[in-house]
Amino acid sequence: MIELxxxxxxxxxxxxxxxxxxxxxxTIQNGEYLSIMGPSGSGKSTLLNIIGMLDQPDSGTYHLExxxxxxxxxxxKSIIRxxxxxxxxxxxxxxxxxxxxxxxxxxxxxxxxxPSERQKRTNKILALLDLTERAHHKPEQLSGGQRQRVAIGRxxxxxxxxxxADEPTGNLDRHAGHEVIKILEQLNQQxxxxxxxTHDPELxxxxxxxxxxxxxxxxxxxxxxx
Amino acid sequence: MSISDLLRFSFAAIIRHRLRTALVLIAIAxxxxxxxxxxxxxxxxxxxxLGEFSSLGTNLLIVLPGKSETGGAMSVFSxxxxxxxxxxxxxxxxxxxxxxRIAPIVxxxxxxxxxxxxxxxxxxxxxxxxxxIRHWSxxxxxxxxxxxxxxxxxxxxxxKKIAEExxxxxxxxxxxxxxxxxxxxxxxxxxSSGRTIDLDVQNIIIIPAxxxxxxxxxxxxxxxxxxxxxxxxxxxxxxxxxxxxxSRHQGEEDITIISQDALLGTFDKILTAxxxxxSGIAAISLTVAGILIMNIMLITVSQRTTEIGLLKAxxxxxxxxxxxxxxxxxxxxxxxxxxxxxxxxxxxLFIHQLFxxxxxxxxxxxxxxxxxVAICTGLIFGAMPARRxxxxxxxxxLVHH
Numbered sequence: 001m002i003e004l005x006x007x008x009x010x011x012x013x014x015x016x017x018x019x020x021x022x023x024x025x026x027t028i029q030n031g032e033y034l035s036i037m038g039p040s041g042s043g044k045s046t047l048l049n050i051i052g053m054l055d056q057p058d059s060g061t062y063h064l065e066x067x068x069x070x071x072x073x074x075x076x077k078s079i080i081r082x083x084x085x086x087x088x089x090x091x092x093x094x095x096x097x098x099x100x101x102x103x104x105x106x107x108x109x110x111x112x113x114x115p116s117e118r119q120k121r122t123n124k125i126l127a128l129l130d131l132t133e134r135a136h137h138k139p140e141q142l143s144g145g146q147r148q149r150v151a152i153g154r155x156x157x158x159x160x161x162x163x164x165a166d167e168p169t170g171n172l173d174r175h176a177g178h179e180v181i182k183i184l185e186q187l188n189q190q191x192x193x194x195x196x197x198t199h200d201p202e203l204x205x206x207x208x209x210x211x212x213x214x215x216x217x218x219x220x221x222x223x224x225x226x
Numbered sequence: 227m228s229i230s231d232l233l234r235f236s237f238a239a240i241i242r243h244r245l246r247t248a249l250v251l252i253a254i255a256x257x258x259x260x261x262x263x264x265x266x267x268x269x270x271x272x273x274x275x276l277g278e279f280s281s282l283g284t285n286l287l288i289v290l291p292g293k294s295e296t297g298g299a300m301s302v303f304s305x306x307x308x309x310x311x312x313x314x315x316x317x318x319x320x321x322x323x324x325x326x327r328i329a330p331i332v333x334x335x336x337x338x339x340x341x342x343x344x345x346x347x348x349x350x351x352x353x354x355x356x357x358x359i360r361h362w363s364x365x366x367x368x369x370x371x372x373x374x375x376x377x378x379x380x381x382x383x384x385x386k387k388i389a390e391e392x393x394x395x396x397x398x399x400x401x402x403x404x405x406x407x408x409x410x411x412x413x414x415x416x417x418s419s420g421r422t423i424d425l426d427v428q429n430i431i432i433i434p435a436x437x438x439x440x441x442x443x444x445x446x447x448x449x450x451x452x453x454x455x456x457x458x459x460x461x462x463x464x465x466x467x468x469x470x471x472x473s474r475h476q477g478e479e480d481i482t483i484i485s486q487d488a489l490l491g492t493f494d495k496i497l498t499a500x501x502x503x504x505s506g507i508a509a510i511s512l513t514v515a516g517i518l519i520m521n522i523m524l525i526t527v528s529q530r531t532t533e534i535g536l537l538k539a540x541x542x543x544x545x546x547x548x549x550x551x552x553x554x555x556x557x558x559x560x561x562x563x564x565x566x567x568x569x570x571x572x573x574x575l576f577i578h579q580l581f582x583x584x585x586x587x588x589x590x591x592x593x594x595x596x597x598x599v600a601i602c603t604g605l606i607f608g609a610m611p612a613r614r615x616x617x618x619x620x621x622x623x624l625v626h627h
Contacts, residue, residue, distance in 0.1 A: 046621075054539055054620040074544045082541020089624065093536045097242045107540040109231045154540070 002028040002051060002162070002193070007060035009046050009216075020046045021057070022216045030161060031191045035204040038213030044197045045166055047213070051195065052085050052164045053077045065161070082111050086155030086192075088184075090167035092147045094139040094154075100146075101126060101135040104153040111158065125153045129183065145176030152183055162193040169203060181206065227546060236553040239530075240561075246522045251562040254519070254600050257512035258566025259573060261596040262588045264508045266574040268501030270586030275497060279490045285326075285457055286359065286486040289319075289450040289467060293480050309475050310446035313375045313435060318474060322466045324459035325452055329356040330375060332438035333448035336406040338431055340392045347388055348430050349405060351438020359453050360418075362427065367399040367414030370434055378436035382410035387428040389415045405431060406441050457487055505592055509599060515562070516603035523555055523611035527618075534615050535623025548616040555608020556601060563600035567593065 009021040020043040028034060036044045049055035050062065053069060062070045069080060094103045101122050108118045126132045129149045139147055148168065155163060165184060169177030181203060188194040198204050212220035227235075240247050291311045316330040332351030337344055350356075354372040357364075369383055382403055389398045398412045410433055418427050439445055454463045464483050471481045527534070534547055542550075570593075574586050 049621050052539065054535075054624075078538070078541050078543035078546070081539065087539045093532060093539075093624065095533060095536070097238045106537075109235070110227055110537065110540055110542045110546060112227055115231075158541070 001030055001063075001065060002026070003063040004050075005061045005063075007047075007050060007057045007062065009043070009050065009055070010058050020216050021050070024060070024216075024218065026211075026218065026221075028193060028195070030193055031188070033185070033188045033194045033208040034196070034211065035207030035209070036195065036197045036211045036213060037199070037201070037204040040199075042213040043216040044213045046216075048164050048166055048195065048197050051162070052087060053081055082107060083158055084161050086158070086160040086163045088148070088151055088155050088163065088165040088168045090170040092139070092144075092151045092171070094147055094150055096139050099136045099138055100131055100142065100150045100153075103139070103150050104157055106154060107158050121157060122153075125157055129153050143176070144172045145179055148172060148176070148180045149183065152180070152187075156187060156192075160192065162195065163187060165194070165196045167198055167200075168196065169198070169200060177203075227549070232549065232553050233557070235550065236557050239526075239554060240557060243526065246526065247558065250515075250519055250522055250558045251565055253515035254512070254559055254562025254603070255566035255569055257508070257515045257603075258563045258596045258600050259569035260511055261505050261508040261599075262567065262570025262593055263573045263577070264504045265501055265592035266570075266586040266588040267577070267584075268497070268504050269589050269592075270584040272494065272497035272501060273585050274583065275493050276490065279486065279493065284361075284487070285454045285460065287452040287454065287460060287464060287467065288484040288486065289452060289471075290482045290484065291446070291449075291480070293482060309478070309480050310444075311450055311481070312445055312447065313439070315471065315474055316447065316450045317375050318470055319450065319452055319467055321470075322463055324455050324463050324466075326455045327355040327359050327451075327453040329353050329359050329451040330435045331356075331448045331451065332435050332442065332444070332446075334438065334442040336441065338388065338392065339404045340398075340401060343392045343394075344404075345388075345391055347405075348425050349438060349441065350425075350430055350432045351435040351441075352432055353435055355453075356432065356451070359451050362416055362418040365415045365417035366397070367412070369414050370432065371413075376436055377434070378440060379434055380408065380410050380437065381413045381434070383414040383416060383432040384412055385416050385426070385428040385430045387426070388431060403431075405433070408437075408441060410437070460485055460487065509596075512596075512599055512603050515600075516607040519555055519558065519604060520607040520610060523551065523608055524614070526554070527551065527611050527615045530615070531618060531623045534618050535620040538618075538620035539624065544616040547618075548612045551612035551615045552605065552608050555604045555612070559601050559604025559608075563597045566600065567597065570596070 004024050004026045007021055007024040008019070011018045011020055024047065036047065038044050046055060050057055057070065061068060064080065064084065069077070072080070095106070098106065104125055105118045105122045108121065126135050129152065131146065131149055131153065134142060134146055139150070142150065163184065168180055168184065172180060184194055184196070185206070196203065196207060204210060210220065210222045211218055289311065291309065313330055316328055319325060320328050329352050334349050335346060336349050338347045352370065353375055354370045357369040365386065367383070370381065371379070382405065384398060384403070392398070392403070393401065398415060401412050402409045403412050416427060433441070435447070452463065452467065454460050464485070467483060468479060468481070472479050537547060537550070570588065574588055577586055578584065
């Protein structure tokens, strides 16, 4: 469960202060499927980064699974990011020098999991994502859809509770985008919390709970539809 | 992250950036190679000089006739000889317990001939202990027989070149060599090369001291070599020699004593300092290489900004990022140092080919320290870029794309 209480985030841009997040209060239950929509600069990516603990709020508290995580040390945060949170980016962010399989295994390598265990889990995920034949290809030899599938594999390999996707289809054609969404939704059905930030209304509408963001504040929250 | 993962990860990154890798490798390699080559040259010079000196003998005091007024080796030759040194003088020096060996030297030149061949050769009159004092060895036969210094006998030991020139293929041992107007039976051939009293050992003929005195018709000794048992006893023996000579020469101090070891020690110190200095200068080039490492690592950090952000998002801690970039720097340093090691040793071999007399192999301490300094350079100059990488804001790093 994610609980955000009075979260504020202010950026200094030149001599101007930009209030990216204004008193955000948001509770997300485990297994929810949530979309965050809004115009550029409305603060939706900032919110995602705070949930993913890549960014630090200026005020407010953040509880993850009932635990206060706002003031954890860098090391403790990295452990939580590693084990509980998966990121999916618009630009995939695969390492070009590593193969698809190595990219997927990267979080396990950082976590110090043994090579044999890594191999086992990577093979399983590759098969699940229909990438087995592409395992030893470098990202540049893969299509956009395949790259994003590799990125999904990488995000889920540590079996996180939360998947954070920032414009996951933003760089894909319709067909590939649809495929990616289907995979993400399947993961959500396995009880992973899925939070998608998007511009795309069609994608946003698919989520069970829809949040609209304007000027750093939540304007619409449909709540959980059962 | 395990060490093997870390190495593989860094290695892939290093391989990918060939140009920067090549630049850093060359810079470090040149630094390491120059340390190895320069210390090799310095050590070579030191070994050469020390070798020349120690071929003259160790723990050696050289007694010369005549008192040098100003001191120092050169003025000896200009000092007026008041009294000759005699074989009896030499024998009397043997009495001190710290004197191990004594060799008088009578010096002259004479015509040496065998059958039709003849040549002019330097003749040294000495005793059986000359062999040990000078660290010579024999190729054939034996050296002058031991016995009283005052005992004459018509035998000689010849240098290698004399043997070749006068006897060619014939075995000289047992042949009668004519020296001046006398005959001497050849009993041995010297194996040693090198120099003694500025003569090529291969070109000399050695006969008993008394025989030489008779041959040249003089009672005077050219000098007396005194070998002491230890280096520490040299001062005592020096005093003993002066006192003995004074009492034998009617209270006049008319001899000069040169200590070989004092001279040797000074040269050793000077040349070691010189080697250290030039290797220090060479080490500066490693610092330059270090700055290049830092530069290139900083460029790398900015090139890999996105990757750093990603690694953080995937659960890498600040510490891990720092370790990853340090590994990069240290791997580069090790590879560069290894390359430099081969370059340096190769360079030393090449110089040795050009100047075979110079044993310019680099001393172990310089090879080891060049290697360590290179790795430390990688650590020190890699630290700042690594810290910068670790402190990157992951959010900005990810949108950097």
